[in-house]
Amino acid sequence: MEIIKTIRPGDDGSKRYHDKYGDQLCAVRYRRSPCKNTVYTTVEIIVAQREAYRNKNTKPTSPQNPTEWVALKIAYDEVELRAEVRKIGGRWSRTAKAWVVKRSMAERRNMAHRIVEGLIDQCLDVDI
Template sequence: MEIIKTIRPGHDGSKRYQEKYGEQLCAVRYRRSPCKKTVYTTVEIVVAQREAYVQKRPQPTPQPINENDWVAIKIAFEEIELRNEVRRMGGRWSRVAKAWVAKRSVAKRMDIEYRIVEGLIDQCLDVDI
């Protein structure tokens, strides 16, 4: 059924239903039947109330960190010494992601784990790993 009009409690058209249902009244609605020959008046009332149950979202289980996983590492263009050190340790440049690709253990050994961009390795399709 199609809703033609909704009237909130206290407005014209809802007063007689408010006298009948009081504070339980939420809305008065006029609905048209599918064949469009009949109009129905319906009331929405509160029949019960309770505290809302807030469902806690399950925390995602962290994936175990594998030291042999390849990761993308952001190094600025001006950091020439750091870039050369990553290259000496087996790192490769990804033009697509504009990041250095190396094993997590290399970043850990060089103490640059904070520069790892998680998930960026998926964009490094131009590097053979």
């Protein structure tokens, strides 16, 4: 089934489901059937939670790959910092609203704290 729309708790259209499921509500989704004749409303709720545990046999994670591309969040009013990112070859991603640079360059310029892990997956409009 194709997802037409996803509504987060607190957004318009989720109130009646939030009243019913409370803090367990994660999302309300509208899905279209494969034959395109029916629209289904589904809710995603939390049914259980527990502490995450670590496997004792796992190896520690390896250090990050310095040649991989990462996404940086830089505020609009940080003009000088944006110019510096441009100088080191950074590219702007309109879809993720983030700057894309190599990890090594970000760390070298003391911008590692601005890296948003996983956000690079949303930077599909940038050729890397």
